[in-house]
Amino acid sequence: MKRRTFLKNTAATTALVTLGDFSLSSFTTVKEKKITILHTNDVHSHIDPFPKDHPKNPGMGGVARRANVIEKIRKEENNVLLLDAGDIFQGTPYFNYYGGELEFKLMSMMQYDVATMGNHDFDNGIDGFNAMLPHANFDFVSANYDFKNTVLDGIVKPYKIIIKDGIKIGIFGLGVELNGLVDKKLYKETVYNNPIEVATDIAKQLKEIEKCDLIICLSHLGFDYKNEPEKVCDVKLAAATQHIDLIIGGHTHTFLDKPIVKINKVGKKVIVNQVGAYGINLGRIDFYLSDNSKYIGQEKNITL
Amino acid sequence: MMFKSKNTNHLYTIFVTILTLIVFNACKSKPYTNYSVEGKKIEINESYTSNQKIESYIAPYRNHINKDLDSIISFCPETLDKNKGEWQTNIGNFMADACLELANPIFFKRENKKIDITLFNHGGIRSIIPKGNITKRNAFEVMPFENSLIVVALKGDKIKAMAQHIITEKKPHPLNGLTIYLNKNNEITNILFNEKHIDETKIYYVLTSDYLSNGGDNMTFFLKNEGTYDLNYKIRNVLIDYFYNHKSIEASNTPRIIKE
Numbered sequence: 001m002k003r004r005t006f007l008k009n010t011a012a013t014t015a016l017v018t019l020g021d022f023s024l025s026s027f028t029t030v031k032e033k034k035i036t037i038l039h040t041n042d043v044h045s046h047i048d049p050f051p052k053d054h055p056k057n058p059g060m061g062g063v064a065r066r067a068n069v070i071e072k073i074r075k076e077e078n079n080v081l082l083l084d085a086g087d088i089f090q091g092t093p094y095f096n097y098y099g100g101e102l103e104f105k106l107m108s109m110m111q112y113d114v115a116t117m118g119n120h121d122f123d124n125g126i127d128g129f130n131a132m133l134p135h136a137n138f139d140f141v142s143a144n145y146d147f148k149n150t151v152l153d154g155i156v157k158p159y160k161i162i163i164k165d166g167i168k169i170g171i172f173g174l175g176v177e178l179n180g181l182v183d184k185k186l187y188k189e190t191v192y193n194n195p196i197e198v199a200t201d202i203a204k205q206l207k208e209i210e211k212c213d214l215i216i217c218l219s220h221l222g223f224d225y226k227n228e229p230e231k232v233c234d235v236k237l238a239a240a241t242q243h244i245d246l247i248i249g250g251h252t253h254t255f256l257d258k259p260i261v262k263i264n265k266v267g268k269k270v271i272v273n274q275v276g277a278y279g280i281n282l283g284r285i286d287f288y289l290s291d292n293s294k295y296i297g298q299e300k301n302i303t304l
Numbered sequence: 305m306m307f308k309s310k311n312t313n314h315l316y317t318i319f320v321t322i323l324t325l326i327v328f329n330a331c332k333s334k335p336y337t338n339y340s341v342e343g344k345k346i347e348i349n350e351s352y353t354s355n356q357k358i359e360s361y362i363a364p365y366r367n368h369i370n371k372d373l374d375s376i377i378s379f380c381p382e383t384l385d386k387n388k389g390e391w392q393t394n395i396g397n398f399m400a401d402a403c404l405e406l407a408n409p410i411f412f413k414r415e416n417k418k419i420d421i422t423l424f425n426h427g428g429i430r431s432i433i434p435k436g437n438i439t440k441r442n443a444f445e446v447m448p449f450e451n452s453l454i455v456v457a458l459k460g461d462k463i464k465a466m467a468q469h470i471i472t473e474k475k476p477h478p479l480n481g482l483t484i485y486l487n488k489n490n491e492i493t494n495i496l497f498n499e500k501h502i503d504e505t506k507i508y509y510v511l512t513s514d515y516l517s518n519g520g521d522n523m524t525f526f527l528k529n530e531g532t533y534d535l536n537y538k539i540r541n542v543l544i545d546y547f548y549n550h551k552s553i554e555a556s557n558t559p560r561i562i563k564e
Contacts, residue, residue, distance in 0.1 A: 033336060047362055049350075060347070064354035064362065069346060071355065093369050093444055096540075102365050109358060123450050167336060183514060185534075213336045245338060259343035271343060281345050288340040295337035302341045 030292040033167050035214060036077040037285040038070060040084050041250030042277035044091030044120065045103055050278070061279040063106050069282055070110055077286075079164040082111060083171065085250035086118025086220035089129075091278070099124050100132040108137035114160050116173030116218035117142050118250055125186045126150050141173035141218065144198040149189035159202060167213045167289060170206035174199060174219040174237070176251055195221055195232050196240045203243035214287055217247045223254040223274050238262035238270040246285060249274035258304045259285065269302060378438040378547035384555055386429045389476050391561035395429055395446075396478035398555040402546040403539065404480050407453050407511050410535055419455060420497065421481035422511040423466065424539075425521045429478070438553065443543040451513040453537045457530040460504040465525040467495045470561070473522075479560045486563045493564065513539060 049062030074080050084107070089100045100121075107115070117140055121129055130151045133140075143158035159172035174195045178187045199217060206212045217237070225231040234249040242265045255276035264270045275281035384395035400422040408419050431445035458466070467484050470477055471492055485494040495502050502508075507530050516523045517532060547553065 031336075048366065049348075059350045062348065062354065064356075064358040065352040066348050067355035067358045069348060069352055090450070091448070093373060093441075094365065096444070097369050097372075098365065102362070106358060106361070109361065180518065214338060256345070258345060271341060273343060275345055279348060281347055283343070284346055285341060285343040287338050288342075289336040289338050291334040291336050293334065295339040296335070298337070298339065300339050300341055302343070304343045 030290055033165050033289045034077065034079060035164055035167055035169065035287040035289065036073065036080045037216065037246065037248075037283075037287070038073060038080060038082045039248045039273070039275065039283040039285075040066075040279060040281075041220075041248065041274055042087040042118065042253050043084070043103070043279045044087055044277060045089060045095040045100075046092055046278040047094050047102060047106065048092070050280075057278065057280055063110075063279065066279055066282060067106075067110050073284070079167070081113050081162065081164065081169065081171075083216070083218055083248055084112060084115035085218045085248045085274070086116045086173075086175070087120045087250055087277075088115065088118070090120040090123045095123075099128055101135050104132050104135035108135065112138040113162060114139050114141055114171045114173075114218065116140065116220055116250075117145065117156065117175055118220040119176055119178060119181050122178070122182045122186045122190075126152060126188050126190060130155070141171060142175050143172045143202045144193040144195045145175045145178075146191035146193060148191070152190075158198075159206065161206075161210060161212065168211060169214045169216065170210055170212035171216045171218060172199070172202045172206065174217060174221055176220050176222065195219075196237060199237060199241050199244070203241055207243040213289060214245050215243050217244050218250075219247055220250045222252040223249050223256075223272070224252070234272050234274070235262060238264060238272050240265060242266045242268065244270055245287070246270070247272045248283065253277040255281070259283070261302055261304070269300060271302065373441040373444065374439050376437045376439055377544070378550055379552040380433050380435055380438050380442075381552060382555070383435045384433040386426060386432070386476070391476050391563065392479065392559060393426075393476045394555035394557070395433060396424075396426065396476050397480075397558070397560070398433075398553065399424055399429060399446075399543075400478035400480035401556055402553075403453060403542050404511060406542050406545060407455075407535055407537065410537065411455055411509070411511075411533065415455075415533055417509055419481075419511045420508040421463065421466075422479065423470075423516070423523075424478040424513060425516055425523070426475040426477045427521060428513065428515070433553075438547050440544055440547075443540050443547065447540040447543060449515070449539075451515045451539050453535040453539060453542065454512060454514045454517045455533040455535065456510045456512060456517050456526050457507050457532070458510050458525070458528075459530060460502045460506050460508065462525045462528060463497070463502050463508050463510075464495060464504070466510075466523075467492060469523065469525060476561075482560065484561045486561065488564065490563070509533075 047063045050057040050060050052059045088103050089095050139160050140156045142156050147153045162169045177192050206215050222233045224233045224235045234247050254274040259271045259273035262270045273283050275283040386393045386395050404422045433442050483496045487493050517526045519527045
């Protein structure tokens, strides 16, 4: 009896497997997916465009314009993610008068998905930031700030996973050393942990346990510090880690003409980008993915 | 179980097999590989139209701020500019003197002590105050940062280091309380406080910003202090309060650094 059942099961299995293979090879072709990442950093409360007579950035930026650019891309693309790498606050009277309320409301209207915290986001204290969070319809991530003994405990999480069209995207945040940059009375009991160590662990977790197809780091560490070679920055982070596909940077207000490519710890390409400041630019990175097995292990082709 | 027939058992087996296979197939859905990436920068310039929904959402906030920022609160009889003057500027003198005037009563009330010296940094003055009506907007332009006032207790030897720092940097930092005398080679010949020499062992109370008190702008002499007293008073608010208290603002011409 037992043997018979086994045989029958085996037969059924074989039939189904054959059917399965048949269906795979004849009904489903290779699946292609496209994920579009749009990003800003260091907008610093620049809600209005610069005046037309501004010496450096005449007529540039403005949230209402950025909203239209984003809306147009959303119409053209199915899978858009909108991200920010911190320092949303501070820089115009909008922040001094409303404490970040309007910044968060407008970002929510533009449907931002995830942001990380910059040092200036502590300018009204960690409590001031927390008080504005009800206006934010998007999440904040930070993996190397330990908020355990602060009001943000359990609110700002290390990472967020978003699934777009079956593609699993892990997004984690990294913040700059606060000591010496921000008054302790503002950041309170926030503990800063080594960004490279944290990124190494989180990227591994996102890749191996969460099985993410894409891993994005929102970093407020700064692009590169030529005069301070010991200081951690995005360029160093890219080279010292693995599994990360894209580092979206901030803090140094670096106006890159286009994203750059760095080689990571295991010889793979990482894209690092930063789009200056004040909402003057919007960054756009399109990821093309396929389940065609011919691409497995192959280095990606990057067009910048 | 008692009524379980051979047939149901059979069906059950097939059912489990199918279920297992479905789950198995779902799990082993082929992995996606990122094989290609494109990246670019989109400049948000005047060629793009504004989103009207966003624009009308901002409008009431903007109108409120503009109304408040542009209301006239004082008058400036001459343009105050940090670029006019080698060792002191009219706006620097104004900043140092105004902050001292408003901070001293607070420090005295809290600590029963008087501020001796005031020092800020030239770089911290971010705009001119043009001749004419003064609005709150002027305070935001001069002082866009959130820096607040702090009093740092420094021994006399650090006051001498401070004076040397100012002269070495050759910048007209806003200064009050000290008179520094230089010879023609820009070497310090004398430092006077209340017409007396600096006593190296005495403690002096120096008003500055929280940023500088942490060694900002290379003012590291603030770090070896004998205590600090946070006044929790933003410099921008000091300026606004000063404008409200004075119908017209007067920048002192008293030199603080004198070259012989």
